[in-house]
Amino acid sequence: MLESLQDGLQSAFKTLRGQGRLTESNMREGLKLVENALLEADVSYDVVKAFMQDISDKAVGQDVLKSLKPEQQLVGIVNEALIELLGGDSDPTLHLKQDVTVLMMCGLQGAGKTTTCGKLARLIGQDGKKALLCAADLQRPAAVDQLHIVGKSVDTPVYSEPGATDPIAVCQNAVKHARENGIDVVILDTAGRLAIDEELMQQLKTIDLKVHPDKAFLVVDGMTGQDAVNSAKAFNNALDLNGVIMTKLDGDARGGALLSVKQVTGVPIKFIGTSEHMDGLEPFHPDRFASRILGM
Amino acid sequence: AEGSLVDEELLDDIFAILIRTDMGAGPANQIKDRIARDFRGRVVHTEDILKNIQDELSGLMQQDQEPIKMAAEGPTVILVVGVNGAGKTTSIAKLTRWFIDQGNSVVLGAGDTFRAAASEQLSIWAERLGATIVRGEPGSDPASVAFRAVDEGINQNADVVIIDTAGRLQTQKNLMTQLDKMRRVIGKKIEAAPHEVLLVLDATAGQNGISQAKGFSDAAQCTGIVLTKLDGTAKGGVVVPIRKEFELPVKFIGVGEKPEDLTRFDPEAFCNALFAAP
Ligand SMILES: Nc1nc2c(ncn2[C@@H]2O[C@H](COP(=O)(O)OP(=O)(O)OP(=O)(O)O)[C@@H](O)[C@H]2O)c(=O)[nH]1
Ligand SMILES: Nc1nc2c(ncn2[C@@H]2O[C@H](COP(=O)(O)OP(=O)(O)OP(=O)(O)O)[C@@H](O)[C@H]2O)c(=O)[nH]1
Numbered sequence: 379m380l381e382s383l384q385d386g387l388q389s390a391f392k393t394l395r396g397q398g399r400l401t402e403s404n405m406r407e408g409l410k411l412v413e414n415a416l417l418e419a420d421v422s423y424d425v426v427k428a429f430m431q432d433i434s435d436k437a438v439g440q441d442v443l444k445s446l447k448p449e450q451q452l453v454g455i456v457n458e459a460l461i462e463l464l465g466g467d468s469d470p471t472l473h474l475k476q477d478v479t480v481l482m483m484c485g486l487q488g489a490g491k492t493t494t495c496g497k498l499a500r501l502i503g504q505d506g507k508k509a510l511l512c513a514a515d516l517q518r519p520a521a522v523d524q525l526h527i528v529g530k531s532v533d534t535p536v537y538s539e540p541g542a543t544d545p546i547a548v549c550q551n552a553v554k555h556a557r558e559n560g561i562d563v564v565i566l567d568t569a570g571r572l573a574i575d576e577e578l579m580q581q582l583k584t585i586d587l588k589v590h591p592d593k594a595f596l597v598v599d600g601m602t603g604q605d606a607v608n609s610a611k612a613f614n615n616a617l618d619l620n621g622v623i624m625t626k627l628d629g630d631a632r633g634g635a636l637l638s639v640k641q642v643t644g645v646p647i648k649f650i651g652t653s654e655h656m657d658g659l660e661p662f663h664p665d666r667f668a669s670r671i672l673g674m
Numbered sequence: 675a676e677g678s679l680v681d682e683e684l685l686d687d688i689f690a691i692l693i694r695t696d697m698g699a700g701p702a703n704q705i706k707d708r709i710a711r712d713f714r715g716r717v718v719h720t721e722d723i724l725k726n727i728q729d730e731l732s733g734l735m736q737q738d739q740e741p742i743k744m745a746a747e748g749p750t751v752i753l754v755v756g757v758n759g760a761g762k763t764t765s766i767a768k769l770t771r772w773f774i775d776q777g778n779s780v781v782l783g784a785g786d787t788f789r790a791a792a793s794e795q796l797s798i799w800a801e802r803l804g805a806t807i808v809r810g811e812p813g814s815d816p817a818s819v820a821f822r823a824v825d826e827g828i829n830q831n832a833d834v835v836i837i838d839t840a841g842r843l844q845t846q847k848n849l850m851t852q853l854d855k856m857r858r859v860i861g862k863k864i865e866a867a868p869h870e871v872l873l874v875l876d877a878t879a880g881q882n883g884i885s886q887a888k889g890f891s892d893a894a895q896c897t898g899i900v901l902t903k904l905d906g907t908a909k910g911g912v913v914v915p916i917r918k919e920f921e922l923p924v925k926f927i928g929v930g931e932k933p934e935d936l937t938r939f940d941p942e943a944f945c946n947a948l949f950a951a952p
């Protein structure tokens with residue numbers, strides 16, 4: 379499908395060769411191919427629609443450059459617009475404070491929060507800072523055990539309270555513990571939740587209010603489809619997100635949902651997860667990601 | 675209400691609704707074209723068009739009555755596979771509950787020896803639900819856990835053996851080969867086993883679900899799908915092209931995190947929900 383976007387465009391533009399200028403009518407077929415490619419990559423419908431309008435506006439009236447084939451020119455315009463959308467503002471640093479910095483992970487069930495907590499702790503440790511992982515998922519069976527094993531594998535202590543039932547108190551106590559023990563960064567591993575679960579979304583807001591995390595990161599599964607807009611919107615409304623991390627990009631998912639998430643939250647994309655292992659966290663590169671979405 | 679003319683605008687609205695289900699641009703275009711052919715120029719209500727599409731899709735999604743074929747004798751062995759975090763272990767808890775409710779005894783095999791605390795997670799469920807569990811050391815060979823679990827099922831004269839596996843991406847060749855090895859080892863104990871290989875698919879997944887269905891079916895010969903997380907706003911429409919391309923039926927749906935949050939797949943209900951507002 380996508381591998382053939384370039385091929386498809388080539389045949390769509392066969393007739394265009396030799397014509398001087400990109401027009402709405404001579405681009406129609408090519409634009410349709412781009413639209414389908416974006417939808418196949420899981421970019422949300424509304425985002426695709428707005429994006430295609432933007433592309434068409436940018437392209438129409440451009441002279442076909444002598445040095446380029448028209449399909450290359452259109453792909454160039456699309457690519458540039460994608461990179462711009464994904465964020466020239468990408469910024470993979472965590473902006474740690476002098477004092478204790480608190481990072482909160484949130485997201486849907488199974489997105490990769492706990493694993494990403496470990497990856498971030500490892501990164502922070504490599505920078506010569508001390509991290510503390512906080513076991514704030516009191517819901518999923520063995521979530522606390524999981525975080526302890528993850529913590530051990532990246533030489534990072536884990537704060538947990540056996541038998542605890544109130545994640546808010548656990549987070550507060552973890553931050554207190556960090557202040558008393560010279561810890562630089564506390565990473566809160568919250569339970570996965572649905573964006574429409576009002577009770578659990580309220581719980582997140584309460585953590586936000588009482589624990590004052592410096593950064594709230596949304597962890598999004600790289601295989602997510604059209605629903606990405608709904609959940610990202612809800613988490614952003616609840617928490618004023620500061621960043622996004624997309625996981626499981628070591629497979630063949632196009633990750634187009636990232637464009638949707640970026641569009642609805644407007645916050646920078648921080649990292650991408652590329653393995654189950656603790657070293658599988660990479661800085662986000664908008665240009666590489668644009669190619670990935672287009673399948674090129 | 676007056677209804678409206680089936681024109682380009684209405685067809686685009688229909689297309690948008692179809693896309694939002696995650697069925698993908700190909701199937702959505704096909705349906706849109708069919709609607710254009712059948713209805714163009716007529717005055718209709720959008721709901722009637724959607725109803726028409728729902729009927730078409732629920733026809734496509736029909737399947738056998740019984741979700742699980744029980745073995746004629748000896749334990750029925752079920753292998754559960756899927757990508758990371760899809761809901762395999764939780765779905766096993768739900769299936770365990772489902773079988774126990776029907777008076778069956780269950781042995782679980784904690785075949786995820788890789789992910790942190792995966793076996794602890796399944797053990798907690800086994801204890802809560804009253805199933806036997808067979809575990810292995812972290813990092814040990816999952817095929818050997820599967821072998822021992824089936825063995826235990828035979829010794830206990832259990833009705834069902836369900837084997838968990840570590841999450842993996844369908845592009846990971848070695849890990850996919852490992853699934854085949856698990857299958858073969860199970861087959862050494864009981865020739866017809868595994869009787870079912872269930873692919874757990876997250877309803878929030880988009881078009882990658884198609885690649886998952888292909889990859890896991892090729893490697894592990896899946897017999898059906900458990901579609902999880904339908905309690906959220908995601909529609910899970912990717913099972914439509916999966917059904918079309920691979921004939922892989924959806925057997926159960928997951929609608930929550932608790933053991934009782936599993937129901938049999940109902941094509942009508944599923945297809946009605948496809949177009950419900952989020
Ligand atoms: N291949 C791959 N797997 C990942 C990645 N990140 C996480 N995983 C896996 O995804 C699964 C879910 O990860 P978790 O960290 O448990 O997810 P979670 O969001 O904490 O899940 P809940 O706490 O249940 O909501 C595990 O099997 C992880 O090993 C990644 O970047 N690549
Ligand atoms: N809302 C909802 N959450 C679910 C459902 N099924 C599973 N979950 C949650 O999804 C997360 C991941 O579930 P697991 O059962 O651990 O998934 P898994 O496929 O075994 O994950 P790995 O073994 O890490 O690959 C957990 O937080 C579950 O509680 C469902 O139907 N609805």
Ligand SMILES: [K+]
Pocket residue numbers: 903904905906907908909
């Ligand atoms: K739903």
Ligand SMILES: [Mg+2]
Pocket residue numbers: 491492493515521567568569570
């Ligand atoms: Mg977790």
Ligand SMILES: [Mg+2]
Pocket residue numbers: 762763764786792838839840841
């Ligand atoms: Mg599991």
